[in-house]
Amino acid sequence: MLAQPLIPLNDLGAGHYLGFAGGLFENGSNVPPADHAAAGASVASLVQPLDPGGNPSPSGKIVMLSIGMSNTTQEFCSRESLGPCDSWSFVGQASADPAVNHSTLLIVNGAAGGQAADAWDAPTEKNYDRIRTQNLVRAGATEAQIQVAWVKVANRAPTVSLPSEAADAYRLVAQLGDIVRALKVRYPNLRLVYLSSRIYAGYATSNLNPEPYAYESGFAVKWLVEAQTRQMRSGGVDPRAGDLNYNSGVAPFVTWGPYLWANGESPRSDGLIWLRSDLASDGTHPSTSGRTKVASLLLDFFKTEPTSKGWFLAGSSDKPGRRRAVGRPE
Numbered sequence: 001m002l003a004q005p006l007i008p009l010n011d012l013g014a015g016h017y018l019g020f021a022g023g024l025f026e027n028g029s030n031v032p033p034a035d036h037a038a039a040g041a042s043v044a045s046l047v048q049p050l051d052p053g054g055n056p057s058p059s060g061k062i063v064m065l066s067i068g069m070s071n072t073t074q075e076f077c078s079r080e081s082l083g084p085c086d087s088w089s090f091v092g093q094a095s096a097d098p099a100v101n102h103s104t105l106l107i108v109n110g111a112a113g114g115q116a117a118d119a120w121d122a123p124t125e126k127n128y129d130r131i132r133t134q135n136l137v138r139a140g141a142t143e144a145q146i147q148v149a150w151v152k153v154a155n156r157a158p159t160v161s162l163p164s165e166a167a168d169a170y171r172l173v174a175q176l177g178d179i180v181r182a183l184k185v186r187y188p189n190l191r192l193v194y195l196s197s198r199i200y201a202g203y204a205t206s207n208l209n210p211e212p213y214a215y216e217s218g219f220a221v222k223w224l225v226e227a228q229t230r231q232m233r234s235g236g237v238d239p240r241a242g243d244l245n246y247n248s249g250v251a252p253f254v255t256w257g258p259y260l261w262a263n264g265e266s267p268r269s270d271g272l273i274w275l276r277s278d279l280a281s282d283g284t285h286p287s288t289s290g291r292t293k294v295a296s297l298l299l300d301f302f303k304t305e306p307t308s309k310g311w312f313l314a315g316s317s318d319k320p321g322r323r324r325a326v327g328r329p330e
Helices: 034-044 070-076 090-096 126-139 168-186 213-234 288-304
Strands: 062-068 105-109 146-152 192-195 253-256
Touching (some): 034 192, 034 213, 034 253, 062 126, 090 105, 090 288, 105 126, 146 168, 168 213, 213 253
Parallel strands (some): 062 146, 146 192
């Protein structure tokens, strides 16, 4: 019997995959519900330049950090987390874009190769010390200045798919909940976390993270965002995701970043496709064209997303002659 076709979540809409509703947000919608959107706008309005001690300062910085694995660092900056960012990466493209805030925004790559979800799910994980002592020091920033994060994580070699109760997608929901809480512990001024799931893995030649697991990781992100929305609406804590209350300081506000999955060469409704040439020889990691594709999606997202435009785009505070912040070495 043929497996159910994999339809991008943003195209699945009110349809279902193995009984699970599509859409990036609740009720099959790709638009956040009004209460979650309003909360996001309120939280985003608090983002402002901070000095190294975390105090508001016109001469301070708004630090945006990436968290994740090899794919994440390749798309966000480069193969090496401490090296200069490639021109086609997100940081490289943002650095060259005059529409981006180049005065107070400082983008730091914290993702690194081999760092799967279980390497980020507690504030005591070594990755956070690495970011503090290496990446942030090289960027001239502190943990207290981090207010925004892009998180893209997955597990190595998943073996159980939906609808099993032991599915990796369910495990990933719990890990994502732990990760955003760990981030809040390490970065007390963190306000906004944008989550993305994996790119297409239908060309994979290994069991590192093939389909349908890459596709199903999108449900993990969707369910975490829904868990926070429901908790803030009614007070109930999701048993898998855990406490996500951003008003109590337990977690930051979480929402979707760009949704990156499309079913290979079958065009998504917005035209996104994944060619074999967009993936490296293992069919799992993006090639240069694949990294460029994700970087462009990231840049477009942050330039247009209501909760990011206020701090990501150049404005009255981005005056000529100020030292450029975006794209400094990590």
